[in-house]
Amino acid sequence: MRDAPGPSASSLLRLEKCTMRFGGLMAVSELDLNLDTNELVGLIGPNGAGKTTAFNLITGVYPPTEGEVFFCGQPLRKQKPHQITARGIARTFQNIRLFSSLSVFDNVRVAFQLHQRSGFLQSLLRGPAFHRTERQVEQEVMEVLEIFRLGRFRHTLARNLPYGDQRRLEIVRALATKPKLLLLDEPAAGMNPTEKVQLMGLIQFIKEKFDISVLLVEHDMQVVMGICQRVAVLDHGIKIAQGTPEEVRRDPKVIEAYLGDKHQDKQRRA
Amino acid sequence: MPARSHFLLLAALLVSFVLDRFASQLNPYYLDICTNVGINIILAVSLNLINGFTGQFSLGHAGFMAVGAYTSASVTMFLGPHLPLGMGGPLLFLPALLAGGAMAALAGLMVGVPSLRLTGDYLAIVTLGFGEIIRVIFRNMESVGGSLGLQGIPDYTTPFWTFSFAALTIYVVSSLVNSTYGRGFIAVHDDEVAASAMGINPTKYKIIAFIVGAFFAGVAGGIYGHFKLSIDPKGFDFVKSIEIVVMVILGGMGNNVGVVLAAILLTLLPEFLRTMAGWSLPNPFGSHSVSLRWIAETRMIIYSLLIVVLMLVRPQGLFTLSLGRHRKKEGP
Numbered sequence: 001m002r003d004a005p006g007p008s009a010s011s012l013l014r015l016e017k018c019t020m021r022f023g024g025l026m027a028v029s030e031l032d033l034n035l036d037t038n039e040l041v042g043l044i045g046p047n048g049a050g051k052t053t054a055f056n057l058i059t060g061v062y063p064p065t066e067g068e069v070f071f072c073g074q075p076l077r078k079q080k081p082h083q084i085t086a087r088g089i090a091r092t093f094q095n096i097r098l099f100s101s102l103s104v105f106d107n108v109r110v111a112f113q114l115h116q117r118s119g120f121l122q123s124l125l126r127g128p129a130f131h132r133t134e135r136q137v138e139q140e141v142m143e144v145l146e147i148f149r150l151g152r153f154r155h156t157l158a159r160n161l162p163y164g165d166q167r168r169l170e171i172v173r174a175l176a177t178k179p180k181l182l183l184l185d186e187p188a189a190g191m192n193p194t195e196k197v198q199l200m201g202l203i204q205f206i207k208e209k210f211d212i213s214v215l216l217v218e219h220d221m222q223v224v225m226g227i228c229q230r231v232a233v234l235d236h237g238i239k240i241a242q243g244t245p246e247e248v249r250r251d252p253k254v255i256e257a258y259l260g261d262k263h264q265d266k267q268r269r270a
Numbered sequence: 271m272p273a274r275s276h277f278l279l280l281a282a283l284l285v286s287f288v289l290d291r292f293a294s295q296l297n298p299y300y301l302d303i304c305t306n307v308g309i310n311i312i313l314a315v316s317l318n319l320i321n322g323f324t325g326q327f328s329l330g331h332a333g334f335m336a337v338g339a340y341t342s343a344s345v346t347m348f349l350g351p352h353l354p355l356g357m358g359g360p361l362l363f364l365p366a367l368l369a370g371g372a373m374a375a376l377a378g379l380m381v382g383v384p385s386l387r388l389t390g391d392y393l394a395i396v397t398l399g400f401g402e403i404i405r406v407i408f409r410n411m412e413s414v415g416g417s418l419g420l421q422g423i424p425d426y427t428t429p430f431w432t433f434s435f436a437a438l439t440i441y442v443v444s445s446l447v448n449s450t451y452g453r454g455f456i457a458v459h460d461d462e463v464a465a466s467a468m469g470i471n472p473t474k475y476k477i478i479a480f481i482v483g484a485f486f487a488g489v490a491g492g493i494y495g496h497f498k499l500s501i502d503p504k505g506f507d508f509v510k511s512i513e514i515v516v517m518v519i520l521g522g523m524g525n526n527v528g529v530v531l532a533a534i535l536l537t538l539l540p541e542f543l544r545t546m547a548g549w550s551l552p553n554p555f556g557s558h559s560v561s562l563r564w565i566a567e568t569r570m571i572i573y574s575l576l577i578v579v580l581m582l583v584r585p586q587g588l589f590t591l592s593l594g595r596h597r598k599k600e601g602p
Contacts (some may be wrong), residue, residue: 059467061463080466080471081463081466081467082465082466082467082468082469082470082471082472085466085467085468085469086469090467090468091467093463093464093467097461097463097464097467098460098461098464099456099457099460099461099464099465100460100461101456101459101460101524102453102456102457102460106453106456109450109453110450110453110454110456110457110465110468110470111468111469112450113450113451113453113454113468113469113470114468114469114470118449118450118451119451120446120451120478122451123445123446123449123451123452124442124445124446126275126276126445130449133450134449134450137450173468174467174468176468177468177469
């Protein structure tokens with residue numbers, strides 16, 4: 001466990017004592033988190049534990065009140081979300097946020113513009129270079145859509161996709177930005193047990209195929225325990241446990257956070 | 271490899287050139303209507319980039335138009351006579367239009383930057399206020415005639431310039447939007463947070479939309495000024511802005527074909543109602559024919575009612591052909 005602050009050779013993402021306060025509410029308190037290259041880490045906790053806030057700190061939606069986020073050894077302070085994406089952190093959203101009036105194809109194509117695109121003038125003049133870039137992007141979009149078996153939906157408007165496919169499309173779109181780190185915010189939300197099993201396979205597959213690290217925020221213990229190499233548990237904005245899924249599962253603090261603690265209840269009454 | 275859009279643009283330029291040759295033989299009344307149609311197409315399509323594609327509800331388009339109209343009129347009126355022989359005259363028209371567009375683009379940048387923190391209704395109010403400020407500034411500028419406005423603007427507008435710029439506006443807006451670069455506009459419109467998570471800088475796209483949209487509104491203002499031959503601040507009030515917004519909404523936000531058709535329709539409709547008033551219908555119950563003169567008196571009411579009805583019947587826009595932004599673009 002290399003969660004202590006301090007540089008680590010293979011450290012990809014590092015949160016150092018990150019605190020986020022909304023007025024009087026301490027959403028995340030002095031969170032330390034470390035993620036290595038090609039690692040799959042889960043961030044779990046009951047409702048309102050601060051998981052999504054932690055995500056928003058990493059992706060620059062909120063600047064941390066205190067503390068610092070490092071990515072590839074570089075601090076992310078004062079970086080806008082789009083700049084952080086350009087550095088190699090892609091994310092999905094808890095409540096699906098696709099470009100609903102664009103087709104499946106265009107949803108992914110928009111994400112590709114981060115790395116391959118014609119400039120303003122090129123788009124107006126439409127010379128050979130412009131068409132070459134466009135064709136190349138189209139080809140890459142199709143490739144990635146085929147990998148995730150979404151190719152046949154390419155003309156469908158994103159909002160008309162079935163729910164599970166919308167979730168998958170959001171992951172594909174995030175991958176199209178060619179990230180080093182993929183943040184998944186409750187990807188299993190609203191899925192049935194069969195879909196959850198498929199999702200676990202999909203996440204494993206993505207990690208291997210695209211050779212990236214994954215930070216998974218999840219509510220669903222089955223998914224997290226099934227695929228994560230390491231797990232950190234948040235409760236009321238504080239990290240209460242971390243370790244392998246097995247360790248975390250047996251940790252009394254975690255059991256207490258999720259199920260409540262009988263003993264403590266008795267002690268309080270006494 | 272020249273694209274299909276290049277040919278379309280070329281064809282449009284050719285048509286406007288040919289139309290220009292025959293302009294002298296046309297009924298001047300029809301020619302006037304044609305020019306109005308052209309100007310409204312430029313205004314509506316350029317606003318469509320801001321309101322429709324990028325989703326930034328702007329009510330300041332008449333303000334940008336005013337900036338362009340006053341700038342280009344100033345160039346031809348005050349600068350024209352001082353230029354050496356051969357430099358002035360109609361040759362000055364294109365530079366004057368571009369100057370008008372550039373000044374309007376600058377105004378677009380000025381209104382775009384502070385409005386970036388606002389969306390929806392709040393942005394609409396700020397842009398509305400901006401348009402009014404522009405108007406008040408021109409009303410108080412004695413050098414451009416104050417509230418009387420500028421008179422005696424040279425008559426440089428020809429169908430060629432009007433329709434060339436209309437074609438160019440359509441070309442620029444649709445080329446921008448139909449590119450990997452330009453889909454950022456629609457992404458910002460659909461979901462700003464998701465767009466920035468995809469590495470799209472929403473600020474940049476909004477500002478570009480305002481600058482490009484304002485540029486063409488400025489050009490339209492220049493064409494308008496050299497067509498009406500006199501401009502005054504009253505002509506650029508927020509009613510004008512709303513007229514353009516109605517064209518965009520009626521045509522279908524983010525649907526260039528629909529917006530062009532709506533611009534044509536809404537320009538022709540009042541004129542058509544005026545013409546209709548001259549007609550008389552045979553009366554089956556008597557010898558006197560029924561006059562339709564009442565239409566002339568109530569034509570603005572009919573016009574407004576028609577808009578209300580159209581909005582009720584087709585809230586998604588008049589023309590949702592499969593040619594708009596929902597077009598199923600063929601992948602490889």
